[in-house]
Amino acid sequence: MVALADHLQMAVKRNELEPELTSNPNPLSAEVHHLYPEETRLATEILERTNNWLAEKGIPPLPPAEVVAISLHLVNAGFRTEDLAETYVMTGVFEQLFEVIDSSFGITLDRQSVNAARFITHMRYFFVRVHHDGQLNDGMSVLRNSLEISHPDSVACAERLSQILSLRLGAELSSDEQTYLALHVARLAEDRGTTAD
Template sequence: MEILRIFNNNVVLARAEHGGEVIVTGRGLGFQAKPGQRVDQEKVAKVFVPEDGRDPDNFGSLVAAVPPEYLVLADRALDTARAELGIALGSTTVIALADHLSFAIVRTEKNMPMSYPLRGEVVHLYPREYAAATKVLNYVNDRLDKPLAADEAVAITLHLVNAGFASGDLSYTYQMTGVFTQLFDIMGAANNRVFDRDSVNAARFITHLRYFFVRATTGRQLDERSGKLRDAIRDVYPDAHATAIKLQAVLELRLGVPLTDDEVTYLTLHVARMVDEDRAPEATAP
């Protein structure tokens, strides 16, 4: 690999053998090095590949801002989440978690606890990610002199959820979580009950909404023009459809895009499942 830019003594931008630009870390890797020189392979600790079209220079600056020991800690800790969730957690997630850990450790050392007001929503909406985040936190705490608070699992959960979406901006995941909570509140008010967010149908609904967010923000909503199916579902589940219309209004307002008729149809199916746990609609909702 050829050095293109030196960020600091431990982080450089390099051109890989395949021609792409990568961020390379390692103790003393950039010390007295110059652009054009070959990377000292014996010093390489980790190679980060910029994802989702991220600018390599900006990505390198992010990596350089994080202490190298936290990069290693985050990457190894995430191995537990990779095994738990069965998904790839790439460079973007490693850097985001490492950056979070570095600040969390400083806050802990200075006795500055962090409040996570979304804790209840996160635990109920993302149980698999929360379980994985707890394992990540346990791995980290086993290697710290002063362990982080248990609530740090909430922040780690959001990073894991964020990894499943096209956007690399964690604010997107915060927005999504807030919208989920609002939708459940609307369904509860419409049906005069509190829905169990730990149920199988709630998990299906949340999964559907997560992928809907991706479809909506990338302009790929469901649009099969299945008018007969829509009319049939509306006739069979009029109350669920009325509730789905309310959810549609909130989603359109929060996301700034109109929902297709098919998206509203599938919202109706999921609402019907939530309202009547014993009778699932015959059509299959994604």
């Protein structure tokens, strides 16, 4: 909450001094709206209430672009970390993973689906596990063998995702993390989204 309050205070000051800069759209806008719909909803409400309070004080309102920054603060708060840099990295990685899944299956996944939300939640906790050197290691080889037979494309896609994650996070994924990744990919592929042209 302190980080969010500090952000809002600085945003008000920036908006008063350089309103032309604060009105520019945030480059992460599309990703944040797709990946964090609940945080975006709450951020929109926070911005609305903030702007109502500012109007009472005769202070110019904050622009709609602030929703993205507020959303990221809320995401960050969910991990009890004060470093927004990790949240920015995580958001970029999520979008990259979705793009790989899209291209692997020739679809455009619905980022608002239940399975997409489950995938994002799994990945958010994966980031926490990697940060604390505690990846899953439950002996899921039977599940992996089953997925290799029933969903070989999902396993292959999960291996590509694992390589990206290893490069981006500097940590090799455990076999179990790869298996859970393949399971989520299989669920996402079954949604099928919309077919890419």
